[in-house]
Amino acid sequence: MSMISDGNPSDPHVGEPPRGQDGDAGPWQAPVATGPLHATVEVPGSKSLSNRYLVLAALGSRAVTVRGVLRSRDTDLMMEALRTLGAACAPCDGDPTTVRVTPPDQGVFTGRVHIDCGLAGTVMRFLPGLALFADGPVSFDGDAQAYRRPMRPVLDGLEQLGARVDYLGEQGFLPFTITPPSSITGDTVAIDSSGSSQFVSGLLLIASRLPHGLSLRHTGGALPSMPHIRMTMHDIALCGGSVRMPQEGEWIVGHGALQLPQGITVEPDLSNAAPFLGSALLAGGGVSVPHWPYRTTQPGGMVPDILGSMGARVWLDDHECTGDDSSTATVSAPTPHASGVLRVSGTGSIHGLGTYDLSAAGEVAPTIAALAVFGDTPTTLVGIGHLRGHETNRLAALVDEIRRIGGSAEELEDGLSITPVDHALMRPATMRTYADHRMATFAAMIGLRLAGTTVENIATTRKTLPDFPGMWAAMLG
Numbered sequence: 001m002s003m004i005s006d007g008n009p010s011d012p013h014v015g016e017p018p019r020g021q022d023g024d025a026g027p028w029q030a031p032v033a034t035g036p037l038h039a040t041v042e043v044p045g046s047k048s049l050s051n052r053y054l055v056l057a058a059l060g061s062r063a064v065t066v067r068g069v070l071r072s073r074d075t076d077l078m079m080e081a082l083r084t085l086g087a088a089c090a091p092c093d094g095d096p097t098t099v100r101v102t103p104p105d106q107g108v109f110t111g112r113v114h115i116d117c118g119l120a121g122t123v124m125r126f127l128p129g130l131a132l133f134a135d136g137p138v139s140f141d142g143d144a145q146a147y148r149r150p151m152r153p154v155l156d157g158l159e160q161l162g163a164r165v166d167y168l169g170e171q172g173f174l175p176f177t178i179t180p181p182s183s184i185t186g187d188t189v190a191i192d193s194s195g196s197s198q199f200v201s202g203l204l205l206i207a208s209r210l211p212h213g214l215s216l217r218h219t220g221g222a223l224p225s226m227p228h229i230r231m232t233m234h235d236i237a238l239c240g241g242s243v244r245m246p247q248e249g250e251w252i253v254g255h256g257a258l259q260l261p262q263g264i265t266v267e268p269d270l271s272n273a274a275p276f277l278g279s280a281l282l283a284g285g286g287v288s289v290p291h292w293p294y295r296t297t298q299p300g301g302m303v304p305d306i307l308g309s310m311g312a313r314v315w316l317d318d319h320e321c322t323g324d325d326s327s328t329a330t331v332s333a334p335t336p337h338a339s340g341v342l343r344v345s346g347t348g349s350i351h352g353l354g355t356y357d358l359s360a361a362g363e364v365a366p367t368i369a370a371l372a373v374f375g376d377t378p379t380t381l382v383g384i385g386h387l388r389g390h391e392t393n394r395l396a397a398l399v400d401e402i403r404r405i406g407g408s409a410e411e412l413e414d415g416l417s418i419t420p421v422d423h424a425l426m427r428p429a430t431m432r433t434y435a436d437h438r439m440a441t442f443a444a445m446i447g448l449r450l451a452g453t454t455v456e457n458i459a460t461t462r463k464t465l466p467d468f469p470g471m472w473a474a475m476l477g
Contacts, residue, residue: 030447036285111136270300352377359383428452
């Protein structure tokens with residue numbers, strides 16, 4: 001057994017190595033699975049939780065230590081941005097994943113500064129709200145690829161609270177400058193967050209600091225990734241905040257102090273675990289992930305049940321979670337914050353999902369798509385139209401890359417459909433990643449079965465995994 005640990009675009013073809021990352025010397029040769037897997041993969045901390053905890057720590061009144069923080073490009077950008085805004089944010093105890101955060105004096109953030117968001121949605125959408133509490137204007141910029149990620153709803157919300165937003169390029173996108181109001185008088189905001197749950201989360205995170213709290217209303221169509229919004233609500237409550245959702249699309253947050261609990265530990269990133277777990281279906285054998293939470297707010301918590309529907313057998317510790325009446329959600333947790341070892345095994349046979357609503361966990365769509373390419377029946381993933389506004393237009397990118405290797409896929413208004421083809425008709429290719437970490441892991445999964453597959457700019461995986469190629473190779477033994 002191997003043990004692995006981690007040391008609004010309409011055209012997806014705009015990918016380039018992100019600023020701040022080294023590009024590849026050449027395409028990465030994706031390894032092929034030559035036999036069943038027998039691996040245990042130590043997955044680093046959740047990016048979503050890490051960056052929420054870091055922001056909430058900076059909004060508190062006293063220093064706090066956060067353990068298990070993911071160290072990747074996105075979290076490093078967040079830590080550097082918080083330092084720029086006047087919070088102390090540094091590793092401690094000789095462990096880079098243990099981070100001490102000290103809020104700025106009197107809760108006033110530093111103005112007249114420039115924030116580099118890179119390509120991190122959590123940085124570009126969570127930190128503009130902190131500018132309301134700064135002593136001067138704050139400018140935000142990022143990678144060229146980031147200029148295509150929509151920003152307007154969260155900025156409209158800040159304008160409704162009295163801030164001034166000056167766009168330095170295209171309206172509704174990076175770069176821009178936020179000038180805080182002399183005093184915050186508003187307490188009601190209405191925005192269309194159908195493009196990303198991060199617009200809601202970005203406003204909820206700062207709502208407790210507003211003098212009168214916040215009443216927030218979503219005005220658009222279906223909300224994507226409700227689990228991420230519930231994660232934000234849960235984290236605010238952990239800090240002593242009062243947030244409730246009287247009905248879907250409406251939130252009421254009371255004014256009050258926030259304080260992240262001392263020594264809080266970040267869960268493993270369950271969405272980052274998905275490509276490794278899914279590999280058990282592609283190659284056969286088993287892959288285990290330790291520290292899997294019995295209860296979680298992460299959308300990646302849905303992955304074991306999805307894999308079970310595709311033909312995997314799943315265990316959480318000694319409890320098998322496969323079957324019509326069983327799932328990881330039905331396993332009783334021995335303690336409130338218990339975690340265990342999740343194990344997924346497969347035989348190499350993969351079932352199609354039919355029509356499957358993935359709106360609650362759209363970020364794992366590339367993983368599920370890679371499996372569906374080799375399924376025994378078609379799969380149609382719906383509820384994920386918002387993926388067009390992620391690091392790239394993921395729907396168009398997935399369709400293009402599946403077709404590049406001879407597969408069959410079609411982009412739909414609200415998702416994509418994948419129809420398996422005879423493996424003999426498929427061909428290896430150099431797969432594009434569009435500066436999108438999940439497109440890179442999608443390509444790596446394809447390479448497990450399609451010998452000769454190469455992947456451009458595998459370094460883009462550093463966005464959320466410091467050493468994906470090393471972890472992938474170790475999984476294969």
